[in-house]
Amino acid sequence: MATRYWIVSLPLQASSSASSLWTRLQDSISKNSFDTPLYRFNIPNLRVGTLDSLLSLSDDLIKSNNFIEAASHKIRRQIEDLERVSGVNSTSLTVDGVPVDSYLTRFVWDEARYPTMSPLKEIVDGIHVQVAKIEDDLKVRVAEYNNVRSQLNAINRKQTGSLAVRDLSNIVKPQDLVTSEHLVTLLAVVPKYSQKDWLSSYETLTTYVVPRSSKLLHEDNEYALYTVTLFNRDADNFRTKARERGFQVRDFEYNSETQESRKQELEKLLRDQDTLRSSLLQWCYASYGEVFTSWMHFCAVRVSVESILRYGLPPTFLSVVLSPSVKSEKKVRSILEGLSDSSNSTFWKVEDEGSMGGFGGDADAYPYVSFTINLI
Incomplete structure (x- = not known):
C-alpha cells in the first residue's frame, strides 16, 4: 500500500471536457511515468455560494485539514501501539469495509451524511465538530487505560526493583x-x-x-x-x-490478609488492563474509519473550494489522485503542468525559486491545485 498520495485538480480548457482531459492525462502518465497509479477523484456538484463566502471559508481550510489529519495519525499510532503490546499481528485497516487506500482511490461522496445542498461551511464545521468529539473521546479512553497501566507499573517496580525499595512480601515468609x-x-x-x-x-x-x-x-x-x-x-x-x-x-x-488483598488487587488490575486495551483497540478501529471518512469528504470540499478560487466560476476542473514514487515526482509534476496551460492558472506559476505561491501557503507553487495526503 502506498502511504503518500497527491490530490490534484486540473483546469479545463474552454474547448475540452473532463473526459477528454482525463484521457490525455492517462496517456501522458502511461507513456512517461507508467509506475504512477492514477485515479479519478469524483466530487459531486456542491453548493458553491458566493466567491466571498469561499474566500472566507478558505482561511480555515488548512487549519482544519491539519487538525483532522493529526487526529487520523494519532488514532493510527494508538492502534499500532496497542497491537504491538497485545501481540496482535497488524492487519490492514479498513474504512467502510475496504482498505484505506482503496477508499481514497475509489472515493464516493456520501450524500446521506453530507447532503450536497448543505452550505459548504456547514459541512466543514460539521466534520470539524465530529472529529473533535472523537479526539476528546480518545483522550479520555487513553487516560483511563494509561491510569491502569501506571498502577501496574508501580506494582511491578515494587516487585522487581532493588531490595532497598521493592515489596518484600513475596520474599519473606x-x-x-x-x-x-x-x-x-x-x-x-x-x-x-x-x-x-x-x-x-x-x-x-x-x-x-x-x-x-x-x-x-x-x-x-x-x-x-x-x-x-x-x-x-x-x-x-x-x-x-x-x-x-x-x-x-x-x-x-507480615499480614496474610494484606497479602491476599494485594494479590486480588493485582489480578483485578491485570483483568482491567486487558479489558480496557481490547475495548480501546476496537474503538480505535471504528473511530479511525470515521475520521478517515470525514477527512476524505473534507478533502473533496477543499479541492472544490481551492479550484474555484484558482480557476473561477463556473466550476470547470478535473480532480484526480496520484501516487508517484519519489524518483517520478518531477516527471509527474511536469506532465501536470503541461496539462494546465490555462489563462486562469498561469498567475500561480512559480516566477522565482524564492516565491511561496500555491493556494493555501504550500511550500511549492504549481499552476494547478495540489496537496498531499499522508496515510501514515
Missing part, C-alpha cells in the same frame, strides 16, 4: 520472622560489598541482639536481605546503629 512479647525480627538490606562487615558486626551493634540470629533471605545485583532477631525494646536503637554503618532496616509486617 512467616517462618522467617520471630515475633513475641519480647523478641522481634528485623530485616536488614546490606550492600553486597558489606556482607562480611554485617556478619561480623551485627551482634555487637547493640546489647540485646540474639547471637547467630542473622539469616540470608535473598540477594539481587546490589543488595542482600538479612534477618536479625533482638529484644523488642532495643529495636529503635539497632535501626540507628545499623544506619550509621550503612545498613538499611526495612519496616515490614
